[in-house]
Amino acid sequence: MKTSDQPAIAVLKDIGYITAGILICGFALKSFLVPNSFFDGGVTGISLLISELYHINIAYVIIPANIPFIIMGIFQVNGRFAWKTLAAIIGVGICLQFIPYPQDITHDKLLVCIFGGVFMGTGIGLAIRGGCALDGIEVLALFTLKRSSFTISEIILGINVLIFSVAAFKLGLPTALYSVMTYYAASHTINFVIEGLEEYTGFTIISGKSEEIKEKLVLEMGRGITIYKGERGYLKESFDVHHPVDIIFTVVTRLEVRRLRNLVYSVDPNAFMFTSTIKEAAGGVLKKRARH
Template sequence: MLRRHRKARPVACGKIADPSHHTGASILPCVKNSTSRSLLRQLPVPASVQVAGGSSYRKARRLHAFRVGLRRTVKDTIFMSLGVASAAFGLEAFLLPNAFIDGGATGIALLFATLSPLPFPLLLLVVNAPFMYLAYRTLGREFALKTTAAIGGLAPVTASVHFPVVTHDKLLVAAFGGFFLGAGIGLSVRGGSVIDGTEVLALSVSRRLGITMGDVIMLINIGIFGVAAWLLSVETALYAMITYLAASKTVDFVVEGIEEYTGITIITPHYEEVRAMISNVMGRGLTVYSGKRGFSKNGHSFDTEIIYCVITRLEISKLLTEMEKIDPNAFVVMSSVKDTRGGMIKKRPLKH
């Protein structure tokens, strides 16, 4: 049977047209024979088509990359600016007027500011200067530049912008001074930088010595609080610990966000019903993969389907209720998920 094609003579289904007349891709929809379709896919594409298509594709990719980079730069700048403002407010309105200290590099600068006549902004730059260089060596140029910009912005803000003192109550100073300072650190981290260089030091030391970053930071802060107790007073060191705890919890809250995600693994013989429930009732994406049951009364293993999905903590109760309806004996494992990207986790439930 013969089929006609634009710019080509009639061609039999089992034969291939001259590639100089047209490309295989252009007549592929007209060809029904599977063998001919397979051969047409192998035809060379003219150089002019390759260059034109490739050039347009590269331009589109470059434009997309530029837009993504621009959005990221704007977002990071906003986060860093808010972080500097929050940290400056916590320092000027709470910690500095009451001679309080904190952990980390900021705590070292606060300690020296309490013990010496040197201004805090200058001490902040001096203490963090080695960490800026270490950031360049450890995490790269971009992170080092952002960190330098954040710390370099915090120092002049604390020197030139003076917020009114909010309170002299020591407990409130420790709690809210740590809160605003921690919020500033967390926002800076969201913007791809830090305003306290001890985390950079902790990362470098952990890579060299094989210990965790948490252990390094804990040892640094124990040293700071010990020196504060020795040179200032035990009471000052105790309030410094409260300040540090408030700041660290606020950093975790700001960096990880309000939403907490939970990964759900479900093993049940009624996996089709569970799959339909998660997809249609809850409006969430899921992954189904094959596995083997490793436990049975007679020792045999059986093939099974394993369902995995990610939901917010507010949806756990609903999921467990729906699972109770389908299979009360289903094996359900829940684990914390730091963050998610893509998929249906942040979309509205499907309409049905």
């Protein structure tokens, strides 16, 4: 493949992700959340709340509700992100207005909050993979982060607590609680869609049989490894006794975690291992995966 073709293919992939995200978000809103007066978190939740309280079509609310955060995104991220986000939000509004999504799929509250959240999270996650956002809450969090001591998660949590508190006061506590479940399902689905099955886990292994473990990791699993020089020993009953040891670090996908653990324990049942979550990894001999 020519190098000049790669940017065009990347653009097409982004468009595909964003289009799929828009359609799925529209489906989640119009087929699950809106007919049952359920809410999500973030700006989408604010839009749903306004639509329910003042009986305004959600298609007319969701676009203007996101405009301030899109403008903020120009300064917090970049202009390209903001324009893509604007186009995606308008796309959601068009879908909600003109696409005849089915509205009588189910009125079971548990099914609505679970599947509404899953579809909503899938749509938002695909849009993020395409390089934009379908909810301005992340941009607001970035803006507030630079002006306060709170983390992004704390900021988003605080905003959502406010949204669900208003929903509980205006529409009743059961509706607010079900909406919290919807948001929980959506947020976990977003993480899964963005990271996928290829989410990475870092493994640190300390063993007296490190040479055998290194050989199996590289030759049997095909993993790259990094070695730290350390010492083992220093036990309470023999504090002065210690030995040099190679501390092994490697990165695997979540599908390989069990295989690696079994491989290490087959060599040394007393090996000490601990894992760490890897949010971003590239290069080396990692399995290739798309990053958007």
